[in-house]
Amino acid sequence: MFNYGYFSFASKDELLSKAAEYWNPGKVKFWQDAGTPMVIDRREGYRLHDMSGKTLIDLHLNGGTYNFGHRHPxxxxxxxxxxxxxxxxxxxxxxxxxxxxxxxxxxxxxxxxxxxxxxxxxxxxxxxxxxxxxxxxxxxxxxxxxxxxxxxxxxxxxxxxxxxxxxxxxxxxxxxxxxxxxxxxxxxxxxxxxxxxxxxxxxxxxxxxxxxxxxxxxxxxxxxxxxxxxxxxxxxxxxxxxxxxxxxxxxxxxxxxxxxxxxxxxxxxxxxxxxxxxxxxxxxxxxxxxxxxxxxxxxxxxxxxxxxxxxxxxRPETVSNIDFVARFFAQSMAEMMARHSDIFCGVRQRGVVLGLEFDHPEGAVAVSRALYENGVWAIFSSLDKRVLQFKPGVLKDVDLCQEIIDRFDTAMPRARQLLSEMGRTW
Amino acid sequence: MDMARLNVPDRDLSSARMKVVRAAWAAKYYRSFDRDAVLRIAGAVVKAGHDKAGHFAEAAVRETGYGVVAHKTLKNQLCTFELLNHYRDLDLVSPRVDADRKIIELPSPAGVVFALAPVTNPVATVYYKAMLAILSRNAIVLSPHPLAKTCSAEAARHLAAAAEAAGAPSGLIQCVEEPSVPLVEEIMASDKVNVIMATGGTAMVRAAYSSGNPALGVGPGNAVAYVDPSAAVDAAARCLVDSKSFDNSILCTNESICLTQQQNRGNMERALRTAGAHICSADETDRLRDYLWQDGAFNAEAIGKSAVWIAKQAGIRANDAAKILVPVVEHPGQDDLLFREKLCPVLTLTAATDFDQAVTFAAQAAKRGAGHSAAFHGTDQRRLIAYSSAVPVNRVVVNAPCSQGAAGFATHLPPAFMIGTGFAGRSSVGENVGPQHLVHWTRIAFGRDVPADLSALDIEALARKPASAPVPVMAATTASAAEPDLNRDALRAMILEELRSLKGASE
The missing domain is CATH 3.40.640.10 (Type I PLP-dependent aspartate aminotransferase-like (Major domain))
Structure with missing residues (x-):
C-alpha cells in the first residue's frame, strides 16, 4: 500500500494504470516499452527510489535540475x-x-x-x-x-x-x-x-x-x-x-x-x-x-x-569537487571504452556534461535499459539515440562516482546482449 | 545587531562537509602515489613549514595569548625537517614481502583524517598532523580551536600550497576556517571521515571516541619528575626550569610536580633557585593556589602565561628574572590542588620520606595524567626501573627536560604533538603518534604448507595497475584550471592506441 495521506495507491501497477488513464498514456507506455518503467517515489541525494523499491543513482538529473542532488538539505x-x-x-x-x-x-x-x-x-x-x-x-x-x-x-x-x-x-x-x-x-x-x-x-x-x-x-x-x-x-x-x-x-x-x-x-x-x-x-x-x-x-x-x-x-569546495568529478569520469570512461570497445565507441565531455556514444542507431536506448537494471538512471538523447546523456551532479563524492563506474562496467554485458537482440546494423 | 529576517543555513558547516568530500577525492588519488612522490611532497612541505615557523609562532602567540614565540618557533621547526628525518626510512608506501613467512603486506592508508588542533599548540599541531597525513598517504581536514583559527588556517593553507606545488592532489591538506563545537561533533561523526586525530580538552577527546568513527585521542598529562639522591641536582634543576618555562609550560608533557626525598629537599630548593626558579614561601604557596584554582577549577587566564605575570596576578613578589614559580607542599598527599596539571610555569615541589613513599605518591599523582609522561633524574637504574614500573605512564624521560623529552626533542622518542596515553589514559594508542598509526596493511598469507616462492617477486610491478592513466593533479579554483576540457582528439588517440595494442595482442 502506498499511502501518502492525501491519496493512496494499492500498488505500482495501480498507479501506472491511473497515470495512463488520467494523465498521459503515451508517456506511461513509452517507458514500459523501453524497459525502464520508473515511478520515482522517495529521493535524496543522487539516489532515486522507484515505487518497486528499486534504487537508482541519478545521472539524468533532468538535465541538471538536480545538479546538487535531490532535496539538498x-x-x-x-x-x-x-x-x-x-x-x-x-x-x-x-x-x-x-x-x-x-x-x-x-x-x-x-x-x-x-x-x-x-x-x-x-x-x-x-x-x-x-x-x-x-x-x-x-x-x-x-x-x-x-x-x-x-x-x-x-x-x-x-x-x-x-x-x-x-x-x-x-x-x-x-x-x-x-x-x-x-x-x-x-x-x-x-x-x-x-x-x-x-x-x-x-x-x-x-x-x-x-x-x-x-x-x-x-x-x-x-x-x-x-x-x-x-x-x-x-x-x-x-x-x-x-x-x-x-x-x-x-x-x-x-x-x-x-x-x-x-x-x-x-x-x-x-x-x-x-x-x-x-x-x-x-x-x-x-x-x-x-x-x-x-x-x-x-x-x-x-x-x-x-x-x-x-x-x-x-564555493571553492564545489568548484574543486566538479573538477574531481570531471576528471574521474574522463579517466574512468576512457578505461570503460577500452574494456567495452565493441559497443562503446566515443565519449563527448566537457566538465560534468558527458555524452557516451554507442555503436548502434539506438545504442543508448539499450544501454539506458541495461544501466537501469543495474541501478543507474541515465537517459538517451531524444534526437540522437546513439548517445547516452551521462550527467553527474556537481556534488557527487568519490564513493558514489566509483559505484557508478562499477555498475556501468557490470551493465555492459547486458547492454551487449540487448544490442544483439535488437540486431546490429553492420 | 540587526537580526536577519530569514533563517540562513550554517555556511561553515556546509563548507566543512564539502571539505571532507574534497579530501576523499584527494585521498583516492594520493593513496596511489609512490614513495618518491610522497617524499618529494613531504620535503616541499617541511621546507615551506620551516621557512615560516617563526612567522606562524608569532601569529599563534598574538592570536591566543599563550606561550613564547621563540619556543613556539622551535616546536614548529621540530615538525619539519626533524620529523621528516625521523620517519624518512619508515616506508609506509611500498608493499612488504616476508618470503620466509610467506606473507605479503600491502599498505592501506586510512583515507580522510579529521584532526583537531588545540589552542595550546595550534600551528605545531597543524604542521605535525599534516606531515603525518602526507607520510601515510592520507588527506587531512584540520579543525583548529576557535581561539586559534586564523593562524591555524593560514598555516594549513601555506602547507597545502607547498604540497600542491610539489604535485599533491588539490584538497590534500585543508582546514576548517570557522570551527564550532556542533560543527566538530557533526564532522567527527561523518561516515566520510575514516579516522579522527583528537588533541585537546578531555571533553573533545571523549567526544571523538564517542563519535562512532575510529579515533586516536590522547588524554591530559600530569608529569611527576622524581629527583633521586643519585642525581646531579644542579643539572636536574636546570632541566626542570628549562622544561617548565618552555613555551610557558603549555605542553601537556611539562613537569607538574618535582618530587624528591626529604634528605635532598634543601639542596633541591637551592639548585632550583640557582637555575632561575622563584621558591615560594608558605604564604606565597597559598596565594598561588588560591589564584590558580578558583571555585575548584583551574584559572584559564594563567594558561601559557609567564612566571612573572602569574606572580604579579597572585600577589607574589618575584624577581623579574624568575623563569618558573615553585610552590612548596611539605608532604606529598593526594588532595592538594597544586598536585594537579598546570599548563603554566608553576612546578610544585614536594619531598617524600623515602624512595618507597616517593613511588607511591608519584603513582597516585600520575593517575590524574594516566598514560602520559613522567621524568626521572638520577643514575640509580634499579630505582629508575622500579619508578617506571609503578607509575602508570607510557614514557619516562631520564635526565632530560620532560616537556621536550617526551615529545621527542632531547630524546630519541618520535617527535610528536600527540602523546599516546594508552589504555591507562583511555586512549587507543600508547606511544608517540606517528604516520604508521594512519596506515593499515592488507596481509596476503599463504598456507603454511603451500609452496610459494616469494623471494623473486617484483611486487612493485605487480601492484601497478595495468592501464592506469596518469593521476590527475589539479588546481581547482582558477577558471582555466577548473575547465576540464579533456581534449577529445587526444582521448580518442589514446583509445585507438589502446585498441591497436589489444588487437596486436590477439592477432
Whole structure:
C-alpha cells in the first residue's frame, strides 16, 4: 500500500494504470516499452527510489535540475525558511528577493545588465527571442538542426519538427535551421540582413552533446555581430558550473548578447529561470517594463533558492569537487571504452556534461535499459539515440562516482546482449 | 545587531562537509602515489613549514595569548625537517614481502583524517598532523580551536600550497576556517571521515571516541619528575626550569610536580633557585593556589602565561628574572590542588620520606595524567626501573627536560604533538603518534604448507595497475584550471592506441 495521506495507491501497477488513464498514456507506455518503467517515489541525494523499491543513482538529473542532488538539505532549509516569510510575490512590484537575485546573477556575467525572470527554460527562451526581436526590429530566428530550446510558442519553433508539427507550431518562414558546426551555413542565412538572432545551446544536449568544433561558437557570435543579429546562448543544460565554469559560454571565450538559464537554477525544488540581457538588448525594460508579464516568473521563493544555488556553486569546495568529478569520469570512461570497445565507441565531455556514444542507431536506448537494471538512471538523447546523456551532479563524492563506474562496467554485458537482440546494423 | 529576517543555513558547516568530500577525492588519488612522490611532497612541505615557523609562532602567540614565540618557533621547526628525518626510512608506501613467512603486506592508508588542533599548540599541531597525513598517504581536514583559527588556517593553507606545488592532489591538506563545537561533533561523526586525530580538552577527546568513527585521542598529562639522591641536582634543576618555562609550560608533557626525598629537599630548593626558579614561601604557596584554582577549577587566564605575570596576578613578589614559580607542599598527599596539571610555569615541589613513599605518591599523582609522561633524574637504574614500573605512564624521560623529552626533542622518542596515553589514559594508542598509526596493511598469507616462492617477486610491478592513466593533479579554483576540457582528439588517440595494442595482442 502506498499511502501518502492525501491519496493512496494499492500498488505500482495501480498507479501506472491511473497515470495512463488520467494523465498521459503515451508517456506511461513509452517507458514500459523501453524497459525502464520508473515511478520515482522517495529521493535524496543522487539516489532515486522507484515505487518497486528499486534504487537508482541519478545521472539524468533532468538535465541538471538536480545538479546538487535531490532535496539538498541546505536548499530545502532555504526554501522552508523562505516560506516563513515570502510567497510567490507580486510580479508587478519590485521585491527584495528579485533584486538581490538579479544582482547576484548579473555579477556572474558582468557584461550583462539585467536579469529577466521566468518560471521555466522555455519562458526564458521566449524572453530571449522577444528581446532580440525588440533590439533588432527583425523577426527571423536561426537555430541549429536538432536543436532544442523548449516547448512554448516561440521556443518550440526553433526546435525539431517532431515537437512543433504535431501542434501546427512550426513557422518555417520565421524560424530557420542550419547544420551544427557549420558557420558558413549560418552566414548564408545571416547575409540577408533580416535575422534577429541565432540561438544555440553551448553544447546541444538533446542532440547528445556533440562538441562544438574549435572556434565554431566564436565564429557564430562574430557572424551575428557582423550582420546585425544577436547571439543567444542557451545555458539551460550547460550553465551552473556544469562545464567547469559558471556559464558554458565563458569557457569558449564568448560574450553572448543574451543568454538563458533554467533547470538547476531552482535547485530542483522551486521552478525559476532567467534570461540575461545586455543593456542594449534590455532597453524594452526601460521603454515598457510591463511589456512581458509572468505571474510565476521570478517568484520570490524561486529567487531566494536561486540566490543560494549560485552561492553554493561559487564555493571553492564545489568548484574543486566538479573538477574531481570531471576528471574521474574522463579517466574512468576512457578505461570503460577500452574494456567495452565493441559497443562503446566515443565519449563527448566537457566538465560534468558527458555524452557516451554507442555503436548502434539506438545504442543508448539499450544501454539506458541495461544501466537501469543495474541501478543507474541515465537517459538517451531524444534526437540522437546513439548517445547516452551521462550527467553527474556537481556534488557527487568519490564513493558514489566509483559505484557508478562499477555498475556501468557490470551493465555492459547486458547492454551487449540487448544490442544483439535488437540486431546490429553492420 | 540587526537580526536577519530569514533563517540562513550554517555556511561553515556546509563548507566543512564539502571539505571532507574534497579530501576523499584527494585521498583516492594520493593513496596511489609512490614513495618518491610522497617524499618529494613531504620535503616541499617541511621546507615551506620551516621557512615560516617563526612567522606562524608569532601569529599563534598574538592570536591566543599563550606561550613564547621563540619556543613556539622551535616546536614548529621540530615538525619539519626533524620529523621528516625521523620517519624518512619508515616506508609506509611500498608493499612488504616476508618470503620466509610467506606473507605479503600491502599498505592501506586510512583515507580522510579529521584532526583537531588545540589552542595550546595550534600551528605545531597543524604542521605535525599534516606531515603525518602526507607520510601515510592520507588527506587531512584540520579543525583548529576557535581561539586559534586564523593562524591555524593560514598555516594549513601555506602547507597545502607547498604540497600542491610539489604535485599533491588539490584538497590534500585543508582546514576548517570557522570551527564550532556542533560543527566538530557533526564532522567527527561523518561516515566520510575514516579516522579522527583528537588533541585537546578531555571533553573533545571523549567526544571523538564517542563519535562512532575510529579515533586516536590522547588524554591530559600530569608529569611527576622524581629527583633521586643519585642525581646531579644542579643539572636536574636546570632541566626542570628549562622544561617548565618552555613555551610557558603549555605542553601537556611539562613537569607538574618535582618530587624528591626529604634528605635532598634543601639542596633541591637551592639548585632550583640557582637555575632561575622563584621558591615560594608558605604564604606565597597559598596565594598561588588560591589564584590558580578558583571555585575548584583551574584559572584559564594563567594558561601559557609567564612566571612573572602569574606572580604579579597572585600577589607574589618575584624577581623579574624568575623563569618558573615553585610552590612548596611539605608532604606529598593526594588532595592538594597544586598536585594537579598546570599548563603554566608553576612546578610544585614536594619531598617524600623515602624512595618507597616517593613511588607511591608519584603513582597516585600520575593517575590524574594516566598514560602520559613522567621524568626521572638520577643514575640509580634499579630505582629508575622500579619508578617506571609503578607509575602508570607510557614514557619516562631520564635526565632530560620532560616537556621536550617526551615529545621527542632531547630524546630519541618520535617527535610528536600527540602523546599516546594508552589504555591507562583511555586512549587507543600508547606511544608517540606517528604516520604508521594512519596506515593499515592488507596481509596476503599463504598456507603454511603451500609452496610459494616469494623471494623473486617484483611486487612493485605487480601492484601497478595495468592501464592506469596518469593521476590527475589539479588546481581547482582558477577558471582555466577548473575547465576540464579533456581534449577529445587526444582521448580518442589514446583509445585507438589502446585498441591497436589489444588487437596486436590477439592477432
Amino acid at each position: 541546505e536548499l530545502v532549509e532555504v526554501l522552508k525558511s523562505g516560506l516563513d516569510y515570502f510567497d510567490m510575490g507580486n510580479h508587478w512590484f519590485p521585491s527584495v528577493a528579485r533584486a538581490a537575485f538579479a544582482e547576484k546573477l548579473v555579477k556572474t556575467a558582468p557584461h550583462m545588465k539585467y536579469a529577466i525572470f521566468g518560471a521555466g527554460g522555455a519562458e526564458a527562451v521566449e524572453l530571449a527571442i522577444k528581446t532580440a526581436r525588440y533590439a533588432t526590429k527583425r523577426k527571423k530566428i536561426v537555430s541549429i538542426i536538432k536543436g532544442y530550446h523548449g516547448h512554448s510558442g516561440l521556443s518550440v519553433a526553433t526546435g525539431d519538427e517532431r515537437f512543433s508539427k504535431i501542434f501546427l507550431a512550426d513557422r518555417p518562414e520565421e524560424f530557420i535551421q542550419v547544420p551544427f558546426n557549420d558557420p558558413d551555413a549560418l552566414e548564408r542565412v545571416l547575409k540577408n540582413g533580416d535575422v534577429a538572432a541565432f540561438i544555440i545551446e553551448t553544447i546541444p544536449a538533446t542532440y547528445g552533446f556533440p562538441m562544438p568544433e574549435e572556434g565554431y561558437l566564436k565564429a557564430c557570435q562574430d557572424l551575428c555581430h557582423k550582420y546585425g543579429a544577436k547571439f543567444i546562448s542557451d545555458e539551460v543544460q550547460t550553465g551552473l558550473m556544469r562545464t567547469g565554469v559558471m556559464w558554458g559560454w565563458q569557457g569558449y571565450g564568448l560574450k553572448p548578447d543574451i543568454f538563458v538559464c533554467g533547470k538547476g537554477l531552482g535547485g530542483g525544488i522551486y521552478p525559476i529561470s532567467a534570461c540575461m540581457v545586455t543593456e542594449e538588448c534590455g532597453q524594452w525594460q526601460v521603454e515598457d517594463g510591463a511589456a512581458h508579464i509572468s505571474t510565476a516568473g521570478g517568484s520570490e521563493l524561486g529567487c531566494l533558492v536561486g540566490h543560494h544555488v549560485i552561492e553554493m556553486l561559487q
